[in-house]
Amino acid sequence: MDKAMTKDELAAVAAAAGLPRLSDKHLEQLQASVAAADELSRRLPKDFDWTDELALTFRLRAPAGERP
Amino acid sequence: MTDLAFLGIAEAAARLREGTLSPVSYTEALLERISSLNRRYHAFIRLTPELAIAAARQAEREIKEGEWRGPLHGVPFALKDIIDWAGLPTTAHSKLLIDHIAASDAWVSQRLKAAGGVMLGKLATHEFAIGGPSFDLPWPPAVNPWGGNHFPGGSSSGSGVALACGMLPAALGSDTGGSVRNPASMCGIVGLKPTYGLVSRRGVLPLANSLDHVGPMTRSVRDNALLLQVIAGYDGADPGSADVPGGDYLAGLERGVKGLRIGLVRHFYTEDLQAHPEQIAALDQAAEILRQLGADVQEIRLAPLEQYAVCTRIIIRCEAFAIHRPWLATRPDDYGDLARQRILDGAVMSAADYIDALRLRARLTRQTLDAFAGIDVALTASNMDPACRIDDAEACARLYPRQARQPFNVTGQPALAMPAGFTEDGLPLSLQLIGHPFQEAMVYRVAQAYEAATPWRERRPPGL
Numbered sequence: 001m002d003k004a005m006t007k008d009e010l011a012a013v014a015a016a017a018g019l020p021r022l023s024d025k026h027l028e029q030l031q032a033s034v035a036a037a038d039e040l041s042r043r044l045p046k047d048f049d050w051t052d053e054l055a056l057t058f059r060l061r062a063p064a065g066e067r068p
Numbered sequence: 069m070t071d072l073a074f075l076g077i078a079e080a081a082a083r084l085r086e087g088t089l090s091p092v093s094y095t096e097a098l099l100e101r102i103s104s105l106n107r108r109y110h111a112f113i114r115l116t117p118e119l120a121i122a123a124a125r126q127a128e129r130e131i132k133e134g135e136w137r138g139p140l141h142g143v144p145f146a147l148k149d150i151i152d153w154a155g156l157p158t159t160a161h162s163k164l165l166i167d168h169i170a171a172s173d174a175w176v177s178q179r180l181k182a183a184g185g186v187m188l189g190k191l192a193t194h195e196f197a198i199g200g201p202s203f204d205l206p207w208p209p210a211v212n213p214w215g216g217n218h219f220p221g222g223s224s225s226g227s228g229v230a231l232a233c234g235m236l237p238a239a240l241g242s243d244t245g246g247s248v249r250n251p252a253s254m255c256g257i258v259g260l261k262p263t264y265g266l267v268s269r270r271g272v273l274p275l276a277n278s279l280d281h282v283g284p285m286t287r288s289v290r291d292n293a294l295l296l297q298v299i300a301g302y303d304g305a306d307p308g309s310a311d312v313p314g315g316d317y318l319a320g321l322e323r324g325v326k327g328l329r330i331g332l333v334r335h336f337y338t339e340d341l342q343a344h345p346e347q348i349a350a351l352d353q354a355a356e357i358l359r360q361l362g363a364d365v366q367e368i369r370l371a372p373l374e375q376y377a378v379c380t381r382i383i384i385r386c387e388a389f390a391i392h393r394p395w396l397a398t399r400p401d402d403y404g405d406l407a408r409q410r411i412l413d414g415a416v417m418s419a420a421d422y423i424d425a426l427r428l429r430a431r432l433t434r435q436t437l438d439a440f441a442g443i444d445v446a447l448t449a450s451n452m453d454p455a456c457r458i459d460d461a462e463a464c465a466r467l468y469p470r471q472a473r474q475p476f477n478v479t480g481q482p483a484l485a486m487p488a489g490f491t492e493d494g495l496p497l498s499l500q501l502i503g504h505p506f507q508e509a510m511v512y513r514v515a516q517a518y519e520a521a522t523p524w525r526e527r528r529p530p531g532l
Binding site for chain 2: 014022036040044045056
C-alpha cells in the first residue's frame with residue numbers, strides 16, 4: 001500500500017470511510033494516513049491467536065438489592 | 069506580585085484560612101498578571117474575570133464566617149479547554165466548536181466548585197488534544213516561558229505555561245498519550261496522570277475513550293496531591309470510573325524513601341531511545357539521590373518502548389476517528405492541518421489491527437504489572453529531550469514520539485512527571501515516577517522526597 005494512490009482511488013477510500021467532502025489537499029493527507037496505517041500494521045506483533053483476550057472486556061453489573 | 073504569582077496551593081490555603089490573604093485580592097492580582105503576560109505566552113484562550121471575582125467574594129465571605137471548605141477554598145485555578153464548565157464555551161481550541169456552550173459541568177468542575185475554588189478561565193490545548201503546536205487555529209499556541217520562543221509540550225500546553233508563568237497555582241489537563249506529563253516536563257512543573265478510572269472523565273471531550281485520563285498540574289508535589297484529593301472519586305456516570313475506596317494522598321507524603329524499592333527503567337532512554345546526554349545525566353543523578361535518601365534502586369526491564377508506542381498510536385487514532393467522523397464528514401476544512409492529519413490516520417486502519425492493538429495492550433499490561441511485583445515505584449524518563457523552538461515544525465515533529473509516557477497510558481498506572489534539573493541553556497529537564505494501580509500516594513511519597521532534596525522547584529523562568 002506504500003505506492004502513491006490516484007486521486008480517484010483516494011476518493012473511493014474516503015467515501016468508504018464515510019468522508020465524502022474531502023478536498024484535494026485532504027486527500028493528500030489521506031495518502032499519508034494510508035502509509036502511516038500500513039507502517040503501524042507492520043510494526044504490530046503477529047503472534048496473537050484466539051486465546052489472546054482484548055484489553056477491553058464487556059462487563060455487566062448485577063442489579064443492586066435482592067431479586068426474587 | 070511575584071510573591072502571590074508563585075504562591076502554591078498549600079501556602080495560599082494557610083494564608084486564606086487565617087485571613088492574612090484575601091481571596092479577592094489574590095484573584096485580582098492573578099487576573100492582572102494574566103492580562104499582562106498572556107499576550108506573550110497565550111496560556112489562556114478565555115478569561116472569566118466576572119466569574120472569578122464572584123467566586124472569590126463568596127469564598128471571602130464564607131471563610132470570614134468560619135465556613136472554610138478546605139485547601140482549595142478561595143484558590144484560583146483554570147481548566148484545559150476540553151473540560152466543561154456550564155455556561156462557558158468548550159472549544160477544544162478548534163474552529164469546529166467555537167460556539168459550543170457547555171450545558172453542564174464536568175465531574176471535575178463540580179468537585180472544584182464544591183471545594184470553593186476560583187475559576188479563572190479556559191486554557192490553550194492542542195486542537196482536540198491531538199493537533200499541535202498549530203498556527204492555523206482560532207487562537208495561537210501557548211508558548212513556553214523557559215527559553216526564547218520554545219514549545220511547551222502538549223496537549224495540555226496552556227496548563228503548563230500558566231503554571232510556569234505564575235498565572236495560577238493549579239490547573240487541570242488531560243492525558244491520553246502523555247499530555248499532562250509532556251507540558252509538565254517541558255515547563256518545569258509537576259503533572260500527574262492518575263490511575264485510569266480514578267478521576268471521572270464525564271464532561272471532558274474525549275480523544276480516545278479507553279486511554280483518556282484527567283490529571284492535576286501544579287508547581288509542587290504537595291499541591292498536586294491536594295488537587296488530586298479534590299478531583300478523585302467514583303462517578304457512576306463514567307463507565308471507566310473505578311469504584312474503589314478513596315485514597316489519602318497527603319498522609320504519607322513526608323515518610324521518605326528509606327527502604328523503598330525503586331525500579332530504574334534505564335533501557336527506555338539509553339537503548340530503546342537515546343535521550344539527550346543532559347537528560348540521561350539528570351536521570352542517573354536522580355537515581356543516585358534516591359539511593360542516598362535510603363531507597364534501594366535497581367534496574368528493571370519492561371517491554372521495548374516501540375511496543376507500547378505502536379499499541380497507543382493505533383488505539384488513539386482509531387478511537388479518535390470514531391469520535392470525529394461526523395465532523396470530518398461534514399466540516400473537514402474546519403480542522404487545523406495537524407489534527408486532521410492525525411485523526412485521518414484512523415480512517416484507514418483496519419478493525420483487525422485495532423483488535424490486535426487491544427490484545428497487545430492486555431499483554432503489555434500483564435507483563436508490566438508482573439515486572440512491578442518486586443518494586444514500589446519505577447523511575448524513568450518522561451521526555452528524551454528538552455524543549456525545541458515552537459516555530460521549528462520539524463523539530464517539534466521529531467521530538468513528539470521521543471518520550472516514555474505512553475507505556476502508562478497503555479497500562480493505566482499512575483505516572484507523575486516533575487523537574488529533574490536544567491540544561492546548560494536553562495531549559496527544564498524532567499523525570500517520571502510510576503506506581504502500582506491506585507497507589508498514587510506512594511508515587512507522591514517518592515516525588516516529595518526527591519523534590520525536597522533538590523533545588524529545582526525554586527527556579528523561575530527568566531524575567532518572571
